Amino acid sequence: MDAKHATRTADQNSDAIDSRNDAQVDLLRGTEKYHDSRSALEGTTRHMGVAWFKENYHENALHDTPTSLEQLAEDVSSSAVLTRLDDDGGDDVMERGNWSGRFDFLMSLLGYSVGLGNVWRFPYLAYSNGGGAFLFPFIIMLLLIGTPLMFMELAFGQFASLGPAAIFDRFCPLFHGLGIAMVCVSSLVAVYYTVIIAWTILYLIASFAVQLPWETCEPDWKTRFCFPFREANSCMKINGSLFYNQTCYNATMVARENIADLVKNISRHAPAQDYFERHILNISSGIEHIGNIRWQVVLCLLCAWTLTFLSLSKGVKSTGKVVYFTALFPYVVLCILFVRGVTLPGSVDGVLFYLTPEFHKLKSAKVWKEAAVQIFFSLSPAWGGLITLASYNKFHNNCFKDALIVSIGNICTSIFAGFVIFSIIGYLANELNMPVDKVVDQGAGLAFIVYPDVVTRLPIAPLWSFLFFFMLLTLGMGSEFALLETIMTGIQDLYPVLRQRKTWVVLTVSIMGFLSGLVVCTDGGMYVLQLMDSYAASWAVFLMAIIECILIGWVHGAQEFIIEIELMIGQQGRSFHKYFTLFWKYISPGTLTLLMVFNWIQYTPLEYGDYVYPVWANAIGWVMALLPLMMIVIIALYRICSMHTELPLKERLQELLKCTSAWGPNNKIQKEEEEENRNRTIENPNFNVGNPQETRI
The missing domain is CATH 1.20.1740.10 (Amino acid/polyamine transporter I)
Incomplete structure (x- = not known):
């Protein structure tokens, strides 16, 4: 019983150590990013990309007995633009x-x-x-x-x-x-x-x-141009009848009141209007x-x-x-x-x-x-x-x-x-x-x-x-x-x-x-x-x-x-x-x-x-x-x-037209890495790079 318990405890400790050593990988739209679990356990904030990796490990160490973290760094795609995690920004x-x-x-x-x-x-x-x-x-x-x-x-x-x-x-x-x-x-x-x-x-x-209330011409809001089509269709189905001014006239009244001429000249619109x-x-x-x-x-x-x-x-x-x-x-x-x-x-x-x-x-x-x-x-x-x-x-x-x-x-x-x-x-x-x-x-x-x-x-x-x-x-x-x-x-x-x-x-x-x-x-x-x-x-x-x-x-x-x-x-x-x-x-x-x-x-x-x-x-x-x-x-x-008042007006305008030091990705990528991405590349023998311009740091 004690032996089984001891074995189980040892396995758990081993899993915990492995989990600390394993880097977590986040693949987001072709960009591969990772961070070290050990940093979180130690209460530190260490955002890691290839630049961090090169600074913190000697190149000779890459060819010694590789840890899981080092092996992961070797497997990162050469075409990725390496940045911080989007949720690492604080x-x-x-x-x-x-x-x-x-x-x-x-x-x-x-x-x-x-x-x-x-x-x-x-x-x-x-x-x-x-x-x-x-x-x-x-x-x-x-x-x-x-x-x-x-x-x-x-x-x-x-x-x-x-x-x-x-x-x-x-x-x-x-x-x-x-x-x-x-x-x-x-x-x-x-x-x-x-x-x-x-x-x-x-x-x-x-x-x-x-x-629906706008199907008919209600007395509270209708005008004399209101023309309800349902009533008009029912009226005109009767031989000789015409619909005029919201009233149905039979054939006798149409002839007597000359309704046919009046209907031709009247303006009409739907009750909905x-x-x-x-x-x-x-x-x-x-x-x-x-x-x-x-x-x-x-x-x-x-x-x-x-x-x-x-x-x-x-x-x-x-x-x-x-x-x-x-x-x-x-x-x-x-x-x-x-x-x-x-x-x-x-x-x-x-x-x-x-x-x-x-x-x-x-x-x-x-x-x-x-x-x-x-x-x-x-x-x-x-x-x-x-x-x-x-x-x-x-x-x-x-x-x-x-x-x-x-x-x-x-x-x-x-x-x-x-x-x-x-x-x-x-x-x-x-x-x-x-x-x-x-x-x-x-x-x-x-x-x-x-x-x-x-x-x-x-x-x-x-x-x-x-x-x-x-x-x-x-x-x-x-x-x-x-x-x-x-x-x-x-x-x-x-x-x-x-x-x-x-x-x-x-x-x-x-x-x-x-x-x-x-x-x-x-x-x-x-x-x-x-x-x-x-x-x-x-x-x-x-x-x-x-x-x-x-x-x-x-x-x-x-x-x-x-x-x-x-x-x-x-x-x-x-x-x-x-x-x-x-x-x-x-x-x-x-x-x-x-x-x-x-x-x-x-x-x-x-x-x-x-x-x-x-x-x-x-x-x-x-x-x-x-x-x-x-x-x-x-x-x-x-x-x-109010700003740069010590400068002449022309230079003041030039300064105010420039981006401030705060301009850039907001907590998504380090400002230093952004500048480096524009101007330089690195070579790493552990990356398979077909075009050196594809991997920019």
Whole structure:
């Protein structure tokens, strides 16, 4: 008994000693990293790579009796870029958090990029800019500015593991305000974006009914142009009868009252339009008539901010799981609606209108500007969201592939959503006996008029209505999560102590966002929303993107930045270097500059339908557009006046344009090793190196 016990104890001690001697290996995206278990047992922190190995062991020892650790070092792949473990960076990384997996980030990025804009903004822009003609500048802008800038920002945030508010402080102190400006833009957009989500929730609640409230023209909100198709179809099945002014007239009354001529000249629209404009919004005559707060919308706005708070208060790991559903479910509903839409009579006319280009409209800079703005609404470069989401990535995540996947997926979703909505517009034009371009007034309410109307033509209409608006809710929340995460990451990066109080930060931001959105919940709120939508993320974002390209492409150096990217995704070919250097230094900023100038030249006061905004309203819009830029200027002046004051102004500016000593991978790779990786290689007889440039330390 004692002998067996002694044998068992000896085996356990032997296993413990072996476990201490064995190095632990972590293989991550082709990069092999290891650390010594003995260091952990001894209470020391010894991050080990090949450089550490050479410094701590004499070369002759490599050929003596090899330990398990030495044998492991000999087996390391020669092509690996050897860095520290991503989780070896200390408490800062643990406090900040990371995505649980690569697909969490990809789904979050897809949910951020594919949002309400693909459903209600892109079809609206195509509708108001000549249908198919808009596809040409949209795709061109995607190639010229969308994908290059998206990849640039993903790599930028992933390399430094910081959000926009803190990353520019290290990258270029003079333009620290650029990151603050990005957070400012995301804040302005989040205010009215959440109100749109509130409308969605209100429609979602209304879908829990046997009959949808917008199927008929209710006396409380109908206008004389309201045309309920079900009642009209039932009426016209009777020989000689006509439906006019919500009344069915038999053949005798039609002949006596001359109803046939009246029907030909009357304007008609679906009940869903009156329901949205008069029941949901109770829209006033103009922005100068703000009116009363719509309490139904306010309650739904409170619900939207509550959902945002509950989702974000747990951090990016829990958010990454939710977006699997919010990013993928909308495609299921879009496919169902597409099948139903193309089988409706008249849908071909709508699709043809969508595809038929009016190339004369391409002469207008407004069309190109709108296409570029839509790229910013879709892929969202210069908003700060891309930098924020990428900052939670593992260091060796291939952000280049992610940028390509999301760019292609985004444009395909936008185009596909256009097919869905224009097939429905064609059907409505056929039903109402009107031209396709006259069916619905232009505006952000397109998705809240056309889509609700088409679900009334489907069997089990409340079910389809619920699915559709639940899809809108998931689309909106996916983008809203990223907008709010940008704001909160900026706050927590600037004040790291608040990371321990993330719940309170989320609660404070949510309360402030809710209070700011109350003005958009009034009778004149639709005019406020259009004002914010037109100015908050327009030419000012172009200028911010131009500054970002200049800082990365010229001040820091495009080649230098590509070398930093290669530390993450591996060595790239010469064409990769030339392509992105060309775009980041010349093509992307040049395109944005031309668009911004054309936008200024062809500027006209804002309009919504037949309503022209007053001068003071446009002035408020300009203040919103200039607010982010004022952040850049004010912080730059403060830095000039407070830093390096002992130097002449020229030298002071030169110092402020340089990266600080803190710039680099944040707790993912030692600064010394990063510099050595750029400039030198080593030779080790125990490594099989085909090309000495492949192993860089």
